[in-house]
Amino acid sequence: MRWDPINDNVTSYSYLDGDELVIVFGFWRETHPFPDDLGKVFVAKIPPDEFADVVDGAANF
Secondary structure, eight states, X not given: OEEOOOTTSXXXXXXXXXXXXXXXXXXXXXXXXOGGGTTOOEXXXXXXXXXXXXXXXXXXX
């Protein structure tokens, strides 16, 4: 899945790797409050069911 850059200052991609959801992201706006983060790639791994629970919880907040 590819998410396009939007106003939230994050470009990200996600994919399944075995039984983990891998989310790769980076910050792109020059005015990002943490300049050292610009140009770095961050990776988060989470079980897909746990990610779905988090998204569902946020949607029902």
